[in-house]
Amino acid sequence: SSILLHDLVTYVLGSLFVLGLDSFQERIVILEKDSNLILLTHKYLGLDASDENIENFRQINDIKLNELFKLKKGREIKYYV
Numbered sequence: 519s520s521i522l523l524h525d526l527v528t529y530v531l532g533s534l535f536v537l538g539l540d541s542f543q544e545r546i547v548i549l550e551k552d553s554n555l556i557l558l559t560h561k562y563l564g565l566d567a568s569d570e571n572i573e574n575f576r577q578i579n580d581i582k583l584n585e586l587f588k589l590k591k592g593r594e595i596k597y598y599v
Contacts, residue, residue, distance in 0.1 A: 542599060548594055549591050553588075554586075575597070
C-alpha cells in the first residue's frame with residue numbers, strides 16, 4: 519500500500535515537472551513608442567517563412583485591421599516565452 523502511494527506520488531511529481539517544462543509564461547510589455555505588427559513579431563516571436571508567427575502574434579494581442587500598420591505608444595503587448 520505504501521509502495522503504491524510512493525509510486526503514485528513519484529509519477530504525479532514527474533508529470534508535473536514535464537508539464538512545467540513544456541508550458542509557456544506570458545509576458546506583458548507596454549509600448550514605449552509607436553511600432554507595427556511586423557517589427558513587434560520579429561522582436562518577440564521571430565519571423566518565419568509562412569508568416570504563422572505574425573498571425574499568432576496578431577491573435578494573441580487582438581490586433582485588428584486599424585492597427586496592422588501602427589500600434590500606438592502605451593499599448594499593451596503580450597507574448598509567450
